[in-house]
Each structure stands twice: as C-alpha cells, then as structure tokens.
Amino acid sequence: MNLALLAYRSLVNRRSTAILTVVSIAISVTLLLGVEKIRINARDSFANTISGTDLIVGGRSGSVQLLLYSIFRIGNATNNISWESYQAITSKPGIKWTIPISLGDSHRGYRVMGTNQDYFEYYRHGNKRKLELAAGETFKDYFDVVIGAEVADALNYQVGEDVIVTHGISSSSITDHKDKPFHVSGILKPTGTPVDRTLHISLEGIEAMHLGWQNGVPIPNANTSVKRARKSQLQPKSITAFLLGLENKITAFKLQRFINEYPNESLLAIFPGVALHELWGLMSIAEKALLAISSFVVVAALIGMLAVSLAGLNERRREIAILRSVGAGYRHIIGLLVVESSLLTMAGIMTGLILLYSGLILAQPLIESSYGLHIPVTLPGLRELGMLSILAAAGILVGLIPAYRAYRNSLLDGMSSKT
C-alpha cells in the first residue's frame, strides 16, 4: 500500500468533506481561468481588425462607442450622419478614399452592414491586408449580399441562395422583410475579425429594405413588391458612419477638427488607434479587478481546504497513531497529509477545467450573439498553465500545515489506547 493509495482510501472514507473541498477548488479554478480566457480573447478580438484607416466618423457619441459599433459591430449608434454631410465632408481636398457604412439590421443573429464597392477596395485588416473573396463576387445588384466566412459556415449558405434580412437587431425579429429576398452573390475569405460575422449589402439595398416602412414599423397594406423596390429611387438618406484615408496623414488633425466642429450636424471624428488604446485602458481596469477577485476566490478555496483538513485531524488521531505503531515514520505521516491535499487540489483543478470547458462550449454562441465576443475553445495557454501550477503548488504546500500538526499530535498522543 503506497502513500498515494493510502491517502486516496483515507479521503474516500471522508468523502463528503473531500467532495466539498474539491468542488470549492473547482469553482475557483473555473473562475480564474474563465476570467483569463475572457481577458485574452477580448483583447484579441480588438486587435488586428482595422488597418490603414486614418479617421472614423460617426454621429455624435463617445469615441470608444463609435469604434465599437463601426468596426466591431458591438452596440449601436445613437445618431446617424445625413447623406449631405457625408458628401460635403468627403469632398474636401486631401481625402484619398472613404467607405460609408450603415448598420442597424440583422439576419439570424448576425449583423447586416450597408456599404458600397469602396469597402471591398479600401478596407484593410490585420497588417494592411485586403479583403478577399472565397467565392462569387461583390454586389452588383441592389439585393446582392456578400457574407463573411463565419456566416456562410454557421448558416450553411452558398453563392446563389436567397436570404431574408430583418430590420432592427436581434436573433428573433418579429418583423421580417419577406417580400424582398436578398441574393448571396459572394462569400469572403476568413479574416479573424468581425467581418466574418457580417452580411454586407449595398446602401441602396438597405434603403430598399425599408421602403414602405414608417419609423421602423410596416405600414399596413403598403405591399411594395421587389420590382417596385428596384424602380424607386434608392438614394441613401443617411449612413451610420464612414471611414476615410488621407493623402497626407499630417492633415488628419485638421480634418478631425473640421468634422468635430461641422456646423450643419453633430459629428465625431476619431483616430482608430487612439480609440483602441482608450478601449484597452478601460478593459485593463476591469481585467485587473476581475483578476484580483478571482485570486481571492482561489485563496478562499485553499483556506477552506486547510480548515477542513485541520478540523478533521482530531478524528484521525487514532488512524495516525495506528500508522505510527505499524512503522510509519514522520516522513510517511507528513507525506500522507501532503499527498491528500495534493490529490484534493488536483481533483479540484481537473473538475474546474471540465466545468470551464463544458460551460464554454455551451455558452459560446450565446456570448457571441449577445456581446459580439468570440471566445474560441482552446487549450490553456502558458499564462493559464502558470496560474494552475501556482495553484497546485499552493495546494501541496497547504498540506504541510496539517501534516506538521498531525505529526506533533502523534508524538504527544503516544500509543495510549484511551484516545
């Protein structure tokens, strides 16, 4: 009977307290690693998305908010930009290109974005990488849709299929545009950015969708058919935001000031890099707080294990005295209790990992549709393994305290059969 087996049998004998200890450690592990996963992936989600864009312009709101909804499709705009203002600003000298975008619609949980050909021409992601088509072509017709790689994958869409796009943002929209089906004209290659989770249609397409709607609610009996929709004037009236690139980046500040002070409409122009740093700054505060909290939870779990172990020592005095009488030395007694705490800690870590991954697999789609946060189910990285190692080491060391106590007790007790 080696020490590990003896420790295991001893724990099984006290299984209710052992299970409770394992559960408390498991919960702390799940929390610690869960927070870490969210932290890393939130940061990753926001990296490599935008490149080569000098300014982003939207209706007046906060700079982080503008960045979030225009690039990351998280949250919503509070105000739009009128088409006139857009034309006026982009006619200024020194602007090399612009990409107008229009948000606010969704298709089965994925966001729909209105834009024009300039998007496919000028949008860059990662390290100045251009968008590429995996199949089909960009939109020609007003009702053409170019979908991101993930949308194609998850909803199993092929080029040529007809899809229906809803108004407003949610997975289950009550009002559908059933009479205006859209047509998948192209599928983009994966980018690892929110582009993958977006359906792109033309600005005219967005207008076409809303024909016959007043203030977002369908007018009864206003059955504008597809043919009629084509023939009507589909000039976009407003957009949500636009991106721009400059001939000379030095002019960025001046243009930004001009846009922010534009008299005809309340607008905001941001440097994407600056807004991203602001976002990371906010996240950093939250991250530190979460890490501190989960660390405290781990400490609480370890203290709980220690308390249970010390409390149980009294009952085990006889058991330990017997072991000493059959020849167990101090090394064996200390070893026994350290192995016990190690087994509990390891079991706690394993259980915590199982809890974490099963929870992640279940919750992943929900997190994505609610928060736009994509958390891939990946194995623990180096930092997470480091945290687990520290936890394991702490668990082993915690076992030394009752071990020492038990040994001291056994010396004092002697072999008195009265105990």
Place this chain on the structure above:
Amino acid sequence: MRSIIINKNIVAALLAALVVTVIGSAYAAETRKIMWDDLIPEGWNPEKIFQDLTDEEFNALPEETYQAMLKQVQAELDAAPVTESLNGERLKIPGFIVPLEINNTNISEFLLVPYFGACTHTPPPPANQIIYSKAKNQFSIDDIYQPVWITGTLQTGRYTSQLNEAGVAQAADIKSAYSMQVEVVEPYEE
C-alpha cells in the same frame, strides 16, 4: 511611472544600439536632442497679420474682415514651412504618440505631436509640429498619454497639393511635412 513593454523584435535593435554606444560613444553623442521649436524655421510667424495691428485696430476690425484674416492665418498654418537643414539628420525628440497602425497590440506607424490631447479639444498642431513616424521595429505601449523620446532619422518631404476651385480663401493643402524612420522609443524622463 509607466514603462513601455519592449516587443521581442526590438531587443535585438536595443542590443545593437547598446554595443554601438559602448564601442563608439562618440556616435551616441551625435544623436542630437531637439525640441519642437527647432522644427519651426526662423522667422515663421503665421499670426503676423494680427500682431502687426495695435490693440485698438484689432478690436475695431469688422467681423467679416476678422474672419477673412483668420482664414489667411489658417492658410499660413497649413502652409507650415519646414526647417530644411534638418533633413536626413539623426535626432531625438520628445512628444506624445497618436497611433495610426496597430498590429495585435503593437504600434508600427504613428504621429508624434508636441502636446497631450492633440486630437481632442485644443486647436490642432500646425503641420510643422507633427512628425509622421514609422517604427523600424513595432513596439507596444501601455499608456499613450505619457510622453516619450523617439530617436530616428528625420526627413522633410514635399507634397504636391490640390487647391480647390475656391482658391485662397479655402485652406491650402500641406506643401511639405516632417516624417521619421524611428529606431528607438523610450519613456520620457526629465
């Protein structure tokens, strides 16, 4: 005190810089420190037309004239001449970073400006007080609101501009500007 996280790619560059400094300290001494005033050529004074007026004359200006003169001043600011003599020189200058290109969390291109918050309330810096910088090695920075020293080779460039039909009354485009190939970015300490 904030510190800059050094990207692995920059370790080699810093080691090389260290070796160079040890072997040829004379070379290190050649990295001249400049201030933002040095980037402005002598005698450039865009507000001259206002400064030439006396206080009474200034207050007596009709609103339209004032606005027109303001636009002229703005045009002067935009025209922003550069100090040609600095072209090609290896320099060290302190300032604040406005990131332009970010890969992962690393900055590869940025604008260096003389003061914090250049992209918010205060009037924008004139064109000769902005340096368009490309980092030789990407770096990451915790806090872009802290000043830094950048070291690199300054370049002055000429750009052909497009004047619009309205002519002088509208703001003219930048005729020339500063850019820099940045080798070292470090926290600014007095």
Place this chain on the structure above:
Amino acid sequence: MSTNQPLIELSDLRFSWQGQTEAVLDIRQLHINRGEHVFIQGASGSGKSTLLNIIGGILTAQTGIVRVLGEDISRLSPTQCDRLRADHIGFIFQQFNLIPYLSILENVILPCRFSKIRSDKSVQRSGSVEDEARYLLSHLYGDKGPDIHQKVTDLSVGQQQRVAAARALMGQPELVIADEPTSSLDFDTRQVFMDLLFNEVDSSDSTLLFVSHDPTLKELFHNHIDMKSINTPQETCA
C-alpha cells in the same frame, strides 16, 4: 547481538510529561530477555502504558538508558527510532487497532509496507507477504477464518483483536508489545485469544510484553513485573 544479551535493558530511566515536575516513571533497572513472555501488572495510572511507549520508541525519556535490541534508543534520531520500531516491534492495543477504511488483508500487511526486513522475512517464511498474512490469520482465527477482503468495520471486537495480533506478528518481529489486548473481550474469547497468541509468539521466536490490570491472566506468564516494585517515582521538592 548475542542471544545472551537482554532484548531490553533500562537503566536509571526517568520520564515526566512536559510541564510537569513529578516523574511518571523512575526505574533504576529493568531487564527483559529474548523469548520471554512478560506480564506487566499495575493499576491505572501506574505508568505501564508510558513504559511501553518508551520501550517502543514513541516517547523519549528525559534521562536514562533505554537499550532495545542493543541500540540505545534514547540516542537515536526520530527517524532511526521509527525505523527500529518498524523493523522489530509489533503492537496490539486494547481497542481500535485497525484502520477502518482498509480491508482485513490491507490492515494485516501494513507493517511489511513500512519495513523491508519484515517483508523479506514474510516472503522467506510463507512465500509472499499475502501468504504470510493468510497463514497468521488462519492460525489466530482457527477454523472460521474471515474473508480477508472484508471491511474491518464489520468485525466483532474479538475478531478485530485477532486481526491486530496477526498484524503485530507479520514478518516475525523480535518484540511484541501488547497493551491490554484482552480487556475488551469476554472470558471465553480471552482464553482462546491468549492460547493463539502464545503459540504464534513462540513460533516466531518473539518476545512478548503484555500489560494488563487483570491479575487473573498472571498465571499464564512465566515472568512478571509489578509496576509498584520497579517504578519509584520521587516527588521533587517544590
């Protein structure tokens, strides 16, 4: 060590509990030879259990020489003491001898897990450690042997004491220390137990130290020690 040398020699032994001034034990001389069955008699509190603990190396006397199997155990380090105990001494207590979450077999073979010497001797005598356990159990139980994989919590007190005896005798230790092993048994069970115990102790060539407050068992033993006569603790003047 020669067979003529006593197994246990105590000289000028003095022991008191920590923080107490009166000595529990004060023994000038005590010899116990190999192969003896020794009955140690004394009332409660006479220090007989303490004496056993000192001989067994569990407690350390403040002064005096305690020579067991030729070694002065008062000079040994705790690890060395533990080793001596593991290799050469078997214990039987009055009750609660067994580890409740182990089976009968697992309890009995415990000494061999901590002592290679006893493990080797078991293999030598019976072919394997498990076979040695079976051998001892069958002898101590008589015909109706227990299922060795049974949990010990299902056994009666008498059965538990026999299992404890089997464990104490695993690997033929030189010394068996029994601290009131029959005090929880009824009269008939006691007789059977004593017979079986003596048989096994002799066939292992072991020395038996048997402590009890029950004088009726005295006549079964050749050698007697009365705590009253050997233990003369003096009260140190306050």
